[in-house]
Amino acid sequence: MSAEFNRLKRYLASLGSKAEFRSEELLENLTPLYVSCRYQAYTAMLFKKECLLLFSRSDDELTPELVQSHAHILAGVYSIPLVFIFSSGTREFCVSLVKAHIAFIVLNQQCYVPDGIIAINEKVFGRGLRRNITFLSPLAQVILLYDLLHKELPQELPFQLLIKELPGIQKVYVTRAAQELQKTNLAMIISRGRSKSLAFVKPRKELWEDAQKVLRSPVIRRIRRTETSLGLPLAGISALAEFSNLNDDREQTRAIYSRDFDKHSEILEYSGEYLELWRYNPRLLCKNGKAVDELSLYLSLRDHQEPRVKGELERMMENFPW
Numbered sequence: 001m002s003a004e005f006n007r008l009k010r011y012l013a014s015l016g017s018k019a020e021f022r023s024e025e026l027l028e029n030l031t032p033l034y035v036s037c038r039y040q041a042y043t044a045m046l047f048k049k050e051c052l053l054l055f056s057r058s059d060d061e062l063t064p065e066l067v068q069s070h071a072h073i074l075a076g077v078y079s080i081p082l083v084f085i086f087s088s089g090t091r092e093f094c095v096s097l098v099k100a101h102i103a104f105i106v107l108n109q110q111c112y113v114p115d116g117i118i119a120i121n122e123k124v125f126g127r128g129l130r131r132n133i134t135f136l137s138p139l140a141q142v143i144l145l146y147d148l149l150h151k152e153l154p155q156e157l158p159f160q161l162l163i164k165e166l167p168g169i170q171k172v173y174v175t176r177a178a179q180e181l182q183k184t185n186l187a188m189i190i191s192r193g194r195s196k197s198l199a200f201v202k203p204r205k206e207l208w209e210d211a212q213k214v215l216r217s218p219v220i221r222r223i224r225r226t227e228t229s230l231g232l233p234l235a236g237i238s239a240l241a242e243f244s245n246l247n248d249d250r251e252q253t254r255a256i257y258s259r260d261f262d263k264h265s266e267i268l269e270y271s272g273e274y275l276e277l278w279r280y281n282p283r284l285l286c287k288n289g290k291a292v293d294e295l296s297l298y299l300s301l302r303d304h305q306e307p308r309v310k311g312e313l314e315r316m317m318e319n320f321p322w
Contacts, residue, residue: 004055004107005042008085011108012046015117020045025052030077033155034201035070037190038062043080047116051081059086061188064096066201071102083113094120133184135216138280140177142166144186144211145285145295148204151321156190156197166284184214205322208295217300218279220258224251224272232256233283235276237309239291240301244312249274255292257281276300294320 009019022043027036038061039054046053052074056062067084074082084097084104094112097104098120103113111119136144143162147153159174166174178198181187186207187200200207222236233239236253240246253274261277278296285293292300294316301313 002040002042002055004040004085004087005044005053007107008053008105011105011111014108015111015119017047017117019053022050027074031073033199035073037188037199038066038070039084046083047113049081049115051083052078053083053085055085056087058188059088061182061185061201062086063185064093064100066185067097067102067104068100069202071100081115133180133214136180136184136211136214137177138218139169139173140180141215141218142280142284143174143177143198144181144200144207144215145293147200148208148295148322149285149287149293151204156199158195158197160195162198168281184211186211186214203322208322215299217303218255218282218296219276219300220279221277222253223275223277225275226272232275233286233289234291235278235282235297236274236300239297240309240312240316242291243294243297243316246308246312255282257283 005019005021012019022045025041025043027039027041030036038057040057041055042053043050044053045051054070054074071082071084082103084102086104086106089104089106089110094104094106094110098112101114103115105111105113110121111117143157143166146162146165147157159171159178162174163169163171175196178187178189178196181198181200182189185201187198190197190199202210219235232254234242234252235255237246237249238253239255241248251273253276255276255278257280258277260281261275282292282296283289285296287293291297298313298317301309304310304313
């Protein structure tokens with residue numbers, strides 16, 4: 001029996017009730033990894049009913065929406081009532097779960113189990129621990145897109161694998177990027193001894209849709225120049241022409257990592273090929289080396305105003321192999 005279960009017993013005793021431990025449940029045998037890795041589960045007698053207690057492993061990584069989606073999945077596996085257990089919870093977080101009719105307990109603070117006890121104490125609502133991130137850093141965006149582009153990858157991405165697959169990236173920066181993804185509730189960090197892995201919390205297509213608000217165009221600046229860039233991957237309209245039936249512009253567009261751009265290169269205004277300066281190295285995500293990846297391309301063109309471009313962009317994403 002865990003220390004958390006003992007804390008629960010003490011809290012319920014203060015409310016004049018008790019919980020009787022039955023057994024530990026191995027969620028990984030019955031639920032997807034992005035659910036099972038979130039909770040330590042036990043069956044117990046609570047308020048004279050058998051239920052499944054789901055102790056959150058890390059409250060900061062959960063939103064009300066995630067808890068609701070996890071509850072839906074678990075309800076399809078277990079026929080007994082579910083009760084989620086947290087160590088902390090803001091007022092907004094708790095109110096959202098109440099509105100969704102999800103039973104929960106915040107240890108030593110709140111209890112909302114409609115069939116047992118409802119003890120909501122306004123005075124002890126903790127301060128929110130979540131910090132808003134406007135946009136992901138370039139490396140965090142690369143890691144997310146890398147996972148979305150490679151459906152053959154395991155559900156857990158070891159940090160060492162990311163360092164190997166993204167040349168030139170140091171471990172400290174991978175750790176910081178992983179922490180960003182965790183704070184935005186897109187992924188969670190899993191530690192096993194000294195090794196750490198990153199696990200994304202939803203299926204790839206749903207993850208892509210949820211991430212839209214924190215993803216931005218990789219393009220910092222678009223210029224023209226006369227120097228040949230044949231070794232660089234196609235970008236912009238030129239790349240979209242590779243993935244669709246769109247005709248390329250007269251002058252091709254290519255992409256380069258902004259840090260690799262020669263600042264002394266002559267920049268033109270009305271002639272020469274187009275060159276996009278990117279926030280991250282486009283080659284990190286190129287599959288064939290000829291054109292930038294589809295997801296970065298979409299982000300770079302999603303605000304394009306031409307109907308022909310918008311139409312081909314939508315078709316490209318409809319055919320994307322999630």
